[in-house]
Amino acid sequence: MGQPELTEISPNRAVFCLFRSKAGDFGFSLRCSLGGGTFFGLCCLLTGCSTFEEALEMASHGDSTKVDKLVRDIYGGDYERFGLPGWAVASSFGNMMSKEKRDSVSKEDLAKATLITITNNIGSIARMCALNENINRVVFVGNFLRINTISMRLLAYALDYWSKGQLKALFLEHEGYFGAVGALLELLDSA
Numbered sequence: 056m057g058q059p060e061l062t063e064i065s066p067n068r069a070v071f072c073l074f075r076s077k078a079g080d081f082g083f084s085l086r087c088s089l090g091g092g093t094f095f096g097l098c099c100l101l102t103g104c105s106t107f108e109e110a111l112e113m114a115s116h117g118d119s120t121k122v123d124k125l126v127r128d129i130y131g132g133d134y135e136r137f138g139l140p141g142w143a144v145a146s147s148f149g150n151m152m153s154k155e156k157r158d159s160v161s162k163e164d165l166a167k168a169t170l171i172t173i174t175n176n177i178g179s180i181a182r183m184c185a186l187n188e189n190i191n192r193v194v195f196v197g198n199f200l201r202i203n204t205i206s207m208r209l210l211a212y213a214l215d216y217w218s219k220g221q222l223k224a225l226f227l228e229h230e231g232y233f234g235a236v237g238a239l240l241e242l243l244d245s246a
Contacts, residue, residue, distance in 0.1 A: 065197045066090040066177045072184040087180055091199030094173040101169065102162040110166055111203055117167030121160050124149025147172040167205075174206040178213040185214075185222055194225045 072085040098110035126134050127141030150156040181193045211224040
């Protein structure tokens with residue numbers, strides 16, 4: 056197989072990482088069970104929402120920093136020894152260990168924290184797969200990102216930030232149809 060040129064990340068129900076070489080060969084890199092399905096399931100449980108769109112709407116009005124423990128909550132600012140900025144999440148849902156903080160969060164805050172947690176997981180997996188395959192372009196596909204501008208912005212920023220500008224996140228306009236179109240093209244090619 057030739058040198059991989061891009062990684063495809065599909066964060067729908069679970070997260071799948073595929074890569075493609077310049078020669079057109081494909082390979083499977085990794086699978087993780089925490090993806091868009093996990094976000095929606097946890098939001099249903101934590102907030103009582105009943106649709107994916109409702110979960111995203113709630114998340115758009117929430118403040119995840121009320122739920123998550125940040126580096127600055129522990130160290131009072133940046134943790135320079137390890138190069139961690141104060142705004143970075145140190146522990147997803149870490150503030151929920153305190154009853155007082157649990158009592159002060161809204162359903163919207165919980166939805167936003169859930170979205171940030173899952174998106175950070177997806178971003179970490181994408182970065183790991185790209186580094187493992189020595190790839191600098193990551194294409195995100197799937198319906199989890201269909202109307203999810205929060206996750207798209209976070210993924211683009213996180214890949215750029217944590218890779219010091221070496222990784223580029225790419226998103227498709229009609230990402231939910233990416234796999235179906237690829238399957239159709241393969242079918243037509245073999246006919």
